[in-house]
Amino acid sequence: QVHLVESGGGVVQPGRSLRLSCTASGFIFSAYAMHWVRQAPGKGLEWVAVVSDGGTNKFYTDSVKGRFTISRDNSKNTLFLHMNSLRAEDTAVYYCASTPNWNYFDFWGQGALVTVSS
Amino acid sequence: DIQMTQSPPSLSASVGDRVTVTCQASRDISHYLNWYQQKPGKAPKLLIHDASILETGVPSRFSGSGSGTYFTFTINSLQPEDIATYYCQRYGNLFSFGPGTKVEIK
Numbered sequence: 310q311v312h313l314v315e316s317g318g319g320v321v322q323p324g325r326s327l328r329l330s331c332t333a334s335g336f337i338f339s340a341y342a343m344h345w346v347r348q349a350p351g352k353g354l355e356w357v358a359v360v361s362d363g364g365t366n367k368f369y370t371d372s373v374k375g376r377f378t379i380s381r382d383n384s385k386n387t388l389f390l391h392m393n394s395l396r397a398e399d400t401a402v403y404y405c406a407s408t409p410n411w412n413y414f415d416f417w418g419q420g421a422l423v424t425v426s427s
Numbered sequence: 428d429i430q431m432t433q434s435p436p437s438l439s440a441s442v443g444d445r446v447t448v449t450c451q452a453s454r455d456i457s458h459y460l461n462w463y464q465q466k467p468g469k470a471p472k473l474l475i476h477d478a479s480i481l482e483t484g485v486p487s488r489f490s491g492s493g494s495g496t497y498f499t500f501t502i503n504s505l506q507p508e509d510i511a512t513y514y515c516q517r518y519g520n521l522f523s524f525g526p527g528t529k530v531e532i533k
Contacts, residue, residue: 344522346471354463354471354514356522368521404470412477412518413461417470 318421331405347401433525450515
């Protein structure tokens with residue numbers, strides 16, 4: 310069955326960088342666009358970024374543009390989120406999610422907690 | 428930017444009750460609307476996509492309807508395992524979620 314596992318979360322100081330990974334199994338990873346969605350503690354869901362199946366097309370929410378980069382390595386069934394210039398407001402659980410058609414998120418990972426604090 | 432609102436923010440109902448949540452978009456989004464269930468400490472789960480299509484394996488007591496700017500999500504007979512927060516999510520011009528509706532048992 311489909312399995313998405315995030316890793317790379319942790320505590321980081323404001324202004325520093327962090328890279329999240331999402332390893333996929335159980336489906337043809339290279340045929341699916343992939344998203345990152347985050348959830349601040351006690352808050353709702355916020356879409357962060359999406360990358361096309363081949364990795365060419367990428368889109369971001371305004372609050373992370375220029376700071377975050379989504380990428381993927383289809384040879385390793387892995388999705389990445391490179392986060393630079395981190396701010397306290399980036400503190401959240403980050404989920405990776407697959408999408409069969411760019412429209413909805415059908416499978417989700419368990420999430421990785423990123424805490425930005427001095 | 429298209430804003431999504433949900434009401435109510437929370438509700439309390441009895442087992443067996445019919446529960447309805449509404450989601451409104453600030454502009455016409457056609458049928459580009461999905462619904463998710465999130466239980467505490469867990470990842471969200473897709474229940475309904477494209478406003479009214481039940482995801483495979485989801486119990487038939489869940490349903491969705493609407494188009495344009497107004498959408499509804501219904502649980503036909505609330506069960507104890509339905510305790511969760513429910514989110515609407517639009518697509519089309521990127522993506523965004525509604526603020527969520529927390530459903531509790533009375």
